[in-house]
Amino acid sequence: MLRRIAVAAGLLAATIVAVPHTATASARTGPDPVRAALDKAFAEATGGADGPGVQAVAMRNGKVIWSARTGRAVEDPPAPVTGRTLFSLASFGKLILGAYALHQADKGALPLDQPISAHIGTKLPGAKVVTPRMLLTHTAGYPDLYSHPSTAPLLPRGAEYDPNRPFTFAMLAPGISEPVKPGTRFAYSNTGFIILAHVLTEIAGGEKALERDVRRFLAKAGERGDHLTGERAPRHRLRFAHGYLDGGNGKLVDYFTAFGATGVPTDVYGLPFGDGMFAGTAFGAARFLDALFTGRRLLRPATLDAMVKPTALSVAANMPYGMAALSVEYAGLAWKGHSGGWGGFTSMAATDRAGGVTIAVVNNRLTETDAAGATWAKLAAAYAAAK
Template sequence: MAVPPTPEIAEVPGAAPPASAAAGQDSVRAALDKAFAEATADPDGPGVQAVAIRGGRLIWSANARRAINEPPAPVTGSTLFSLASFGKSILATYALHLAEKGVLALDRPISAHVGTEVPGSRVVTLRMPLTHTAGYPDLYTDPATAPLLPGGAQYDPDRPYTFAMLAPGIHEPVNPGARFEYSNTGFIILAEVLTRVSRGERALERDLRHFYQRTGERGDQLTAVRSPSAYARFAHGHIPGGDGTLTDYFTAFGATGIPTDVYGLPFGDGMFAGTAYGAARFLDALFTGKRLLRPATLTAMTTPSPQAVAAGFAYGMATVRTEVANRTWQGHGGAYGGFTSMGATDLTRGVTLMVVDNRLSPDGNAMATWGELARAYAAATS
């Protein structure tokens, strides 16, 4: 079945908007078009998707350049990208939903779900990985697991990963609960907790799919499942070398499909892929539509933890507060495997901006493009 592209900008049903409102919409679109064109002016830059949603409606979208360099394929509205660490917000929201239902408890040791197999499980609570205060050392650089990962001697992009493969790189946490330290390891453990609660990986994938259907998502714009149909729509991530050459993350290591570390279980730190539209719809449903969590839970999620505040960060539970042009945005970024992402919602005005691209570089990545769009939006609505 053909996958529908990202829809065109929706018109409000019923009476036509006042001329002043229509003019305001036009000025916002023009400002975003200009900012996007400037941010993506380099013809050799990454492939990019960007959208703006207000109150559940798509008000602007744009695509640029290539999803795949060889053979050339353009970015379209239905191209899938790895969302990388942006997916932490999605996984955290589902965990908080289970806490609302009484299936999980934020301050109960995770040993209630994973037993004592995971180091520190008797003292680490669910709240700790959500707030990056669990204190787990980095799994990706551990000698026991680094050889299995990209650049390692045992890396195989076609081999499915399991939690058991990564477990040797998980060690006793350091001062759990004491301080904020961003941790991918904590979210890999969180994914294992949720897998146990759902009674298996396929069951968790099903439960997550049912959960984010609350956003109106049909399953073709946001996914945690690697599949042949997803591969047919996927952009290739690219990593620039010091000499300016690009490494295609999908082909450099001999992958025959989507590299199995790009997204999906057991990688709870970067479990989701999707379009900019699908990711933006999630943020809109969470922060503006408020269809995913209760108000009190949402407040707890967005309130920076005391440990984060002490470290100088406005980080709550897998979501961070960002100030741009005197506007306050709530969201998350991500970077992995040749992809970057950034999405956040202006909570006061109910506007969500989401950007994804397929190049892992400090200049011209999704965070920088998102910042230009956020500044343009602020200037057009001042």
């Protein structure tokens, strides 16, 4: 449950198979059936002011058409979610990092079919064979480093876990094993995106240089650091929701306090975790997808088309996935996006490219059910029925 996951995989199997500025509902300028339908669906999907912290946003062609928030960002002492509350975006960050990597490919800095040894040398297992395209499409074949004996003790519930100690790629590298038959099968891989972040770090000239370049890339989507960031900073602490895990018997475990963190746990977002590098708001996630898929401001058209086209290997695995982008057929519409879950947070955001509409949901509960995904599904269905 603690690992970064693509929680939309369950939704996928079931279905194919400005900022929020009111307490619990959208801002209205007049009667609108879409806003009314989304209000109703949001109220049905969430637990109200005493429930989980939730933000949700719908955008159409660059404009917010609806937004809502509800619940608590922190349980004790109680604090409500606001439009500026930050959430870990977990594996949704794979899509952001993937888009940045493809931006580097557009510039010629990251040839997609050249072995990654060209950038990081040959010490890493598989570096002479694995390519950036394999990392982006989850076909590199790297086993999970989170369960490897060398790294598992460093991670949550491990004997050596310290949520106040920054992680480095060197700490995680011993958990990277030889890839299994690279390029021959689809296997969702957090390890692959940690390696991708390492490759991009080497190309940029270090972590700080990569963070600066990613910041410039996000600025092309209109982001100035308030609603979407991959940089850990003390100023974010007071805006961050706490993540909550299911402790059994209806009890919640505060991920921020259970393991002794004095601030935002160092594994919640940021480098070296390329599988979950970003934190933000629902507005930030929605605006990024809108710029990428609707505004088409971030990548060359051919690159964007390649990003969203599911590979044959992913289709065979019943998880249609391109390069860091998941395809979801839901409510009669074709959505492109990603989901995530880690450290008590879940996220789901996707764009109906034909209609130019993006829906994003973030939530600070990670239980056996996908809270953000379930809310997103209700909102997507309501939008499809009312549009």
